[in-house]
Amino acid sequence: MARYLFVRLLDSIPTIFLVLSLVFLAMRILPGDPAIAVLGENARPETIAIFREKFGLNESLWVQYITFLRDMITFDFGTSLMSNTPVTTLIAENIPYTIELTIAAMIIGISGGIPLGVWAAVNRNKAPDNGFRLFSLVGYAVPDFYLGAILLIVFALNLGWFPITGAGDGFLDRLHHIVLPALTLAMLKIAFLGRLSRTSLLEVMGRDYVRTARAKGAREPRVIYRHGLRNALLPLSTGLGLSVLTTLSGSVAVELVFNRPGVGRLLIDAITERDYPVIQGGVIVFASIVVLVNLMMEVVYVLVDPRIRVK
Amino acid sequence: MMSISEPANLPDAPGTTATVLRTILWQPAGLIAVSVVVLFVLIAILAPWLAPHDPLSQSFLSINAQPTADHLLGTDQFGRDVLSRLIYGSRNSLIIGFLSPTLAALIGGTLGVIAGYFGGITDRLVTRVIDMLMAFPELLLAILIAAALGGGFWNVVAVLTVAFTPGFARVARASTMSVKEEPYVEAAIAAGLRTPIIIVRHVVPNIAAPIVVLLTLWTASAIRLEATLSFLGIGTQPPAASWGNIIREGLSNIFATSWPILAAGLAITVVVMAISILGDIMRDILDPEIN
Numbered sequence: 001m002a003r004y005l006f007v008r009l010l011d012s013i014p015t016i017f018l019v020l021s022l023v024f025l026a027m028r029i030l031p032g033d034p035a036i037a038v039l040g041e042n043a044r045p046e047t048i049a050i051f052r053e054k055f056g057l058n059e060s061l062w063v064q065y066i067t068f069l070r071d072m073i074t075f076d077f078g079t080s081l082m083s084n085t086p087v088t089t090l091i092a093e094n095i096p097y098t099i100e101l102t103i104a105a106m107i108i109g110i111s112g113g114i115p116l117g118v119w120a121a122v123n124r125n126k127a128p129d130n131g132f133r134l135f136s137l138v139g140y141a142v143p144d145f146y147l148g149a150i151l152l153i154v155f156a157l158n159l160g161w162f163p164i165t166g167a168g169d170g171f172l173d174r175l176h177h178i179v180l181p182a183l184t185l186a187m188l189k190i191a192f193l194g195r196l197s198r199t200s201l202l203e204v205m206g207r208d209y210v211r212t213a214r215a216k217g218a219r220e221p222r223v224i225y226r227h228g229l230r231n232a233l234l235p236l237s238t239g240l241g242l243s244v245l246t247t248l249s250g251s252v253a254v255e256l257v258f259n260r261p262g263v264g265r266l267l268i269d270a271i272t273e274r275d276y277p278v279i280q281g282g283v284i285v286f287a288s289i290v291v292l293v294n295l296m297m298e299v300v301y302v303l304v305d306p307r308i309r310v311k
Numbered sequence: 312m313m314s315i316s317e318p319a320n321l322p323d324a325p326g327t328t329a330t331v332l333r334t335i336l337w338q339p340a341g342l343i344a345v346s347v348v349v350l351f352v353l354i355a356i357l358a359p360w361l362a363p364h365d366p367l368s369q370s371f372l373s374i375n376a377q378p379t380a381d382h383l384l385g386t387d388q389f390g391r392d393v394l395s396r397l398i399y400g401s402r403n404s405l406i407i408g409f410l411s412p413t414l415a416a417l418i419g420g421t422l423g424v425i426a427g428y429f430g431g432i433t434d435r436l437v438t439r440v441i442d443m444l445m446a447f448p449e450l451l452l453a454i455l456i457a458a459a460l461g462g463g464f465w466n467v468v469a470v471l472t473v474a475f476t477p478g479f480a481r482v483a484r485a486s487t488m489s490v491k492e493e494p495y496v497e498a499a500i501a502a503g504l505r506t507p508i509i510i511v512r513h514v515v516p517n518i519a520a521p522i523v524v525l526l527t528l529w530t531a532s533a534i535r536l537e538a539t540l541s542f543l544g545i546g547t548q549p550p551a552a553s554w555g556n557i558i559r560e561g562l563s564n565i566f567a568t569s570w571p572i573l574a575a576g577l578a579i580t581v582v583v584m585a586i587s588i589l590g591d592i593m594r595d596i597l598d599p600e601i602n
Contacts, residue, residue: 015443019455026459141584143535145542146576149562153569242448249451253539257562268543271458283455287447294446 008298012291017069019287023280024068077281082273087281090266095285097167098251098262100174104182105247109189110240116190117197118224124202132194139191144250148184148257155180165259181258185250189243196239200232207231237304241297245290334596341592347585351578355401364392366399366552375567384574388564393557393571397578400552403464404579407547408534411468415475416526422476423483424518428491428510437480444477453536457545467546471533482525486518493517520597528590531583538579554579 039047052058056067071077077087120132156162168177204210205228213227252264267282269275335341354361363383370390378385384393426437444452453474460466490496491514499509540546541555549556554575561571 014439015446018440018443022456023459026456137584137587138580141531141535141580141587143538143542143576143579143583145539146558146572146579149558149565149569149572149576153565153572157565157569245448245451249448249454252454253542256543267454267458268545271461271543271545279458283458286451286455290447290451 004302008295012295015291016287020069020072023283024065072284078277080278081275087277090278091263091281091285094261094263094266097260098264101178101181101251101262102244102247104178105185105189106244108182108186109193109243112186113190113193114197117194118201121198121201122224136191136195139187144184144188145253145257147187148254151180151184152257167260181254181260184254185247189247192243193239197232197236200235201228204228204231234305237300241293244293248289331596335592340588344585344588347581351401351405351582354398355405358398358402362395362398364395366391366395367550378570385568385570387560387571388567393574396552396557397574400554400557403547403551403553404534404537407467407537408530411471412475412526412529412533414472416479416522419476419479420483420522423480424487424510424514427484427487428514441477441480449474449532450536450539453540457540462545462548467537467540471536475529479522479525482521483518486521487514490514490517524590524594524597527593528587531586531590535579535583
């Protein structure tokens, strides 16, 4: 197990490397001088010269690339051009909000999606199943920032049940603030996880051991949950990992809709302000989370299905 | 995903464009979906004739107007007609939505066919890069690249193309590997046909079905992604309208009017839904094994 994980960990190094190179390339590919992009067209030549010197823009592209890689690997993201705060501090301040939102959305998504999927599978081709199909069709088509905006307009603006912006202070206030954004993100999870559990359950319910369980006189709920759903867990565990990642990418837009702090928000604000060190830092954080979640998925996979370890 | 109803009377020889089209139009869901897509494409093409106002002309005399006979969806914070912006916005949303998956299918398809047909080190390299990029959800990959690259029409096309290429490459590679084992390819090799001709005449037509299905499904994703990027301010740049940035601007003006948000979001949802229904039906016809 430990050896398997170690190999997997080594495997993720090229991924990080590739993302870093893509980011570097994209930022240097930009037409025009980054110094002018940051300082503006009317910046004085002396200021530009100082800027270029400070950020090593006078070096050759290779030297810049090596320096960039070294800085990123040692988590030295520099300081924000706007607030002069170290980028690591900004990220540390914002990341709890994103994690909190992701967890809340996942809890709603799992506790809504899996029972719904089971319900649809058990009532295959009847009203609940058709209703769920329609729901998931709409759930996949509605962009989450649009759903968020509708919830914001209806429940915060018109009904005044929930706060319009921010993340709140103290447990209850934070809980109050997180309801709408978490629901927004959860909708797609419910559609996705529901459909996944529906198909994987249907696949399993036709197997011999399910028929045996029924023949032995096991009650239907026991057949469904003990013999059916447990064996449908493997595809579901992959779906969960995927779900965490889509929640994370969705959180960027949702944080903007609800004006919440978070890493996505930090990244988007930095893009608007052309705050390059913060952009780099934000991108690296997201890429690392993706690699980490994928690694965790592998662990869960091995735990759920020991056969994989042998391969 | 799901077919709304089972395809009635599947024609004898599935596979050709005409029969596929007939099967789609045969079922109500398919007919509605096709009509919606055609309608929106027509709106985009005919925008200059359909739009009641200039989408960019500002009027400070009628800011944040509620819907009236003159402005059917009201006006925004600059006094611009929302309906006209919506109509013009369909152009950016649809062009990018159709263009980037097509480019990605061409690039990814080529890479996948080469990797799958020749194998060896090319295959290992391509597979490796695909696996790495596939670790990222398309939206996140798009945001990360757009973050560094910035917005604008061609940048968005480039970003979405990069985001979709690995998926096409993976499918093309897998299909090519299975087609390569077929007797007709072996026969072509034995007959002494040159490799490029074998690939173009015997491999590509036989892996086209899954690629076309994917292309349809991802056109829906691309439209949603373009909207998301524009909403985040890293897609289509104002004052040019796109459905995503109409919602972005609407959100900063939400206390005055919510019509722009509601209308633009509905447009995205309807088009994305219609195209994904089409994709599902096509998958049921062309590629029953995936389901």
